[in-house]
Amino acid sequence: MEDSAIIDLYWARADAAVQETQRKYGPYCHRIAYGILASREDAEECVNDTWLRAWNAIPPQRPDRLSAFLGRLTRNLALDRWKRDHAEKRGGGETALALSELEGCLPAANPAARADGDGPLAESLDRFLAGLRREQRRVFLMRYWHLTPVRDIAARTGYTESKVAAMLHRLRGRLKAHLEREGIAV
Amino acid sequence: MNTDAERLLEALGGVREVWIEDAAPERMVRRRSWRRWIALAACLAVVAAAAYSGTRLAEAWNWAALVQNFRPLAALEAIPGGTPAPAPTPVPTLNGLPLLTIRESGDMGMGFEGIMVRDVSELDTGSPWTPEAEVSALPVYRNTAYTDYMPVAPDGGAAMLALAEETAAALGTEITQVTYERVGEHAFGTTLPDSAVDGLEAETPLAEIRVDPSGSVGIFFEPYAALPDGSETSSREAAERVTDLLLEQYADLHGYVEPRRMIATDYTFNGVPITDLRACDGAGSVEEQMLSRSFHRVWFGVSEGGELHVLWLEHGLTYAEKLGDYPIISPEEAEALLREGHFITTVPQEEAPTGAWPVAHVDLVYRASGYEEIYLPYYKFWVELPRNPNIEMAEELTMYGAYYVPAVEGKYLTNMPLWDGSFN
Numbered sequence: 001m002e003d004s005a006i007i008d009l010y011w012a013r014a015d016a017a018v019q020e021t022q023r024k025y026g027p028y029c030h031r032i033a034y035g036i037l038a039s040r041e042d043a044e045e046c047v048n049d050t051w052l053r054a055w056n057a058i059p060p061q062r063p064d065r066l067s068a069f070l071g072r073l074t075r076n077l078a079l080d081r082w083k084r085d086h087a088e089k090r091g092g093g094e095t096a097l098a099l100s101e102l103e104g105c106l107p108a109a110n111p112a113a114r115a116d117g118d119g120p121l122a123e124s125l126d127r128f129l130a131g132l133r134r135e136q137r138r139v140f141l142m143r144y145w146h147l148t149p150v151r152d153i154a155a156r157t158g159y160t161e162s163k164v165a166a167m168l169h170r171l172r173g174r175l176k177a178h179l180e181r182e183g184i185a186v
Numbered sequence: 187m188n189t190d191a192e193r194l195l196e197a198l199g200g201v202r203e204v205w206i207e208d209a210a211p212e213r214m215v216r217r218r219s220w221r222r223w224i225a226l227a228a229c230l231a232v233v234a235a236a237a238y239s240g241t242r243l244a245e246a247w248n249w250a251a252l253v254q255n256f257r258p259l260a261a262l263e264a265i266p267g268g269t270p271a272p273a274p275t276p277v278p279t280l281n282g283l284p285l286l287t288i289r290e291s292g293d294m295g296m297g298f299e300g301i302m303v304r305d306v307s308e309l310d311t312g313s314p315w316t317p318e319a320e321v322s323a324l325p326v327y328r329n330t331a332y333t334d335y336m337p338v339a340p341d342g343g344a345a346m347l348a349l350a351e352e353t354a355a356a357l358g359t360e361i362t363q364v365t366y367e368r369v370g371e372h373a374f375g376t377t378l379p380d381s382a383v384d385g386l387e388a389e390t391p392l393a394e395i396r397v398d399p400s401g402s403v404g405i406f407f408e409p410y411a412a413l414p415d416g417s418e419t420s421s422r423e424a425a426e427r428v429t430d431l432l433l434e435q436y437a438d439l440h441g442y443v444e445p446r447r448m449i450a451t452d453y454t455f456n457g458v459p460i461t462d463l464r465a466c467d468g469a470g471s472v473e474e475q476m477l478s479r480s481f482h483r484v485w486f487g488v489s490e491g492g493e494l495h496v497l498w499l500e501h502g503l504t505y506a507e508k509l510g511d512y513p514i515i516s517p518e519e520a521e522a523l524l525r526e527g528h529f530i531t532t533v534p535q536e537e538a539p540t541g542a543w544p545v546a547h548v549d550l551v552y553r554a555s556g557y558e559e560i561y562l563p564y565y566k567f568w569v570e571l572p573r574n575p576n577i578e579m580a581e582e583l584t585m586y587g588a589y590y591v592p593a594v595e596g597k598y599l600t601n602m603p604l605w606d607g608s609f610n
Contacts, residue, residue: 028210067210068203075199083192095195102191121193122200129201141209145198148211151460155487156211161452161460166300166534 003066010058017058018051025067029074035147036078036095037085046081050074075145094147101172102144121184128178132171139164140171280598283510286326287600288530288592289559291334299532299588300571302453302579309547309568309586311450314468314475317548321472323511326594327561329554331399331505335378337556338369339399343383345504346397350388353403353499356439359390400556401481401504410493417492419461425449429463432486432494440484440499443469448479457580463488476563480552502554506561514593517548520565523591527605530564533587539569546570546586550593564590 001020009017029050033043050073063069082095129137139157142148150168154161277284303309315321331337339346343366354361367385369378388395396404413432419425426447433445446468452460463486467478481502489495515523523529524539530553539545547568554561568586579585596602 031211063203065203065207068206071206071210072199072203076196079192079196079199099191099195102194121197125194125197126201129205137205138209141198141201141205142211144195145201145206145209146211152211154460 003063006066007058007062010055011062018055021051021054021066021070025070028067029070032071032074032146033078035149036075036082038094042081042085043078046074046078049077053077071146094149098144098147101168124179124182124184125175127182128175131178136167136171139167143168283512283598285600286509286512286560286562286594286598288562288603289332290553291332291336291557291559300585301568301588302583302585303451304453304457304582304584306546306584308451311464312446312448313549313551314446314466314472314479315550317517319472321476321514321550323513324473324476324563324593326509326512326563327503327506327554328509329506329556329559329561331556332559333378336369336384337399337505338378338382338384340505343386346383346386346399347388349397349401349403349501349504350386350395353395353405353439354388354390356436357390357392357405359392361388361390361395363389398556399505400554401501402556403499403501405497405499407493407495407497410489410495413488413492413494415492417488419463419488420459422449422451422461425461425463428488429465429486432463432497433465433484436484436497439497440465440467440482442467442478446475446479448483453580453583457583476550480554481561502552502561509560512562512594512598514550514563515595517550517565520591520593521545521548521567523596524565524567524589528602529567529589529591529605530603531587531589531605533569533571533589539567539589543569543571553590563593565593566590 001024006017006020006024009020026047029047030043033046033050034040037043037046050070053073054070057073061069079095086096129140132140135157139153142153142156143150148156150164151161154164157164277287279285301309329337330340347364350364351361365387366383367387368380369382369384384399386397388397393408394406396402396406413428417424417428417431419428426449429447429449430445433440433442433447437445442465444467445465448464448466450462450464452462464483466475466483468475470478481500483500485498486494487496487498524545525541545567549566549568550563551566552561552563567589569589571585571587573579573585590603592599592602
């Protein structure tokens with residue numbers, strides 16, 4: 001079913017809205033949640049929460065890109081759950097690995113840098129990503145948005161794993177330099 | 187754990203939706219590497235002839251027939267709805283051959299082409315070329331999909347659609363929906379029209395077929411295609427068995443007269459082997475086999491569960507115009523050029539390879555990912571790299587970096603590469 005038709009179901013408050021969403025985007029959202037939580041049961045709960053969030057958000061929203069809208073809901077829910085579950089213990093799983101990778105690209109503390117919420121950071125990230133070539137942006141977001149394992153990125157892109165790892169290493173370096181230039185404190 | 191990294195990870199959640207969609211692993215289109223064969227006009231002529239006459243696609247991909255049927259690029263202008271590629275700017279010629287300028291828009295801009303193996307013998311992936319082969323000349327092509335940003339279809343995607351349709355037919359299915367990917371949603375800072383086509387997705391009941399302007403055709407099976415029980419690729423022998431099975435199963439798709447396996451093994455940093463199942467057509471002369479290997483290679487993606495989840499088949503000369511057959515240098519001459527710094531590489535080493543860096547393996551290949559303006563042959567040298575103390579790598583592994591030296595005689599090049607200390 002086309003996304004526009006699914007969204008129309010939400011607006012009509014039809015039960016079929018969630019069914020159609022689950023049919024079309026269930027595996028996609030499950031993959032995102034599982035990639036973060038590494039637990040089928042937790043991922044399933046997260047995806048179910050996604051449908052509830054979507055039901056409550058549409059209307060009044062009418063997403064332009066339903067897959068990205070749903071994916072973002074799932075990702076945020078999964079990350080929140082991951083943080084809650086791992087408040088005391090750290091390590092393991094793609095989320096922890098991705099976080100440890102991103103630590104290396106954070107600029108040194110700058111007392112004069114801005115630290116006033118995530119708006120400037122998000123805008124800076126947007127500018128950083130806009131300056132990348134499509135393939136670079138894809139690999140970066142596959143790793144740090146979709147939390148895809150490096151091996152899977154290699155399989156999907158056709159690059160070797162060593163190339164993907166090196167690519168991400170350089171992109172993180174560029175991100176650090178970009179954040180420093182823009183005076184962003186994370 | 188550093189909560190600042192968590193904030194960064196969360197802030198990434200708010201990036202543009204079009205980028206999120208474009209980067210979804212399910213949508214990832216592979217662009218690169220194994221190169222294409224068949225001149226565009228010949229491809230269109232053969233596909234059209236096959237469609238009209240009901241000829242099996244397998245027969246239509248016969249190299250000799252395609253060479254005989256080759257027609258120049260001007261044939262593209264007759265395609266309705268297409269955007270003819272601009273006529274190339276007249277260039278000086280030598281011995282009747284246009285001089286060549288190496289220009290790449292560089293999707294290889296980040297990361298480097300390297301491989302980790304346990305034994306140097308694993309660098310030999312079954313290439314049809316060996317240093318003993320006496321190859322004196324090879325064809326060079328102009329990539330008509332080339333732009334300085336990314337490859338786009340010069341004909342509005344017509345040839346890409348034809349590839350998708352023929353692929354579906356070879357699979358015994360038919361296309362139910364076609365979606366074109368256009369530059370407009372992704373391009374920043376480029377003068378390319380928003381409507382330019384840089385990808386195509388075709389849905390069928392069996393699989394999703396994706397085609398890009400480099401001629402790569404990706405078949406994503408939904409659900410995964412089952413293989414006989416026990417199919418796995420953990421050993422070389424097992425990988426060969428599975429490859430033979432798949433080559434036979436998809437004979438109508440690749441059309442090889444004499445399928446030739448090309449099994450490649452790379453390793454993760456922890457030493458876990460990753461085996462690539464590839465093949466080309468081993469029929470004909472060394473030159474013909476080389477072109478099949480570079481432009482008409484097949485790659486099978488087998489999951490850990492022993493299922494075929496993706497198949498890539500290259501039609502790398504879909505958008506290409508043959509410029510001529512150029513004389514090539516010997517591998518010894520190429521190695522001398524390597525030592526003088528005349529190479530293209532993405533290896534981030536501070537010093538060019540010298541006598542202290544042993545050449546472990548040499549191959550003769552085309553650089554033709556779609557991001558090159560000219561498809562010409564290169565000697566690809568695998569050079570052993572010094573162990574990097576900053577990279578944790580299993581002890582038994584050795585890393586090699588790829589260095590490319592143009593195989594065409596230097597007098598035909600306007601810009602012989604010279605390493606300037608940077609890496610692409």
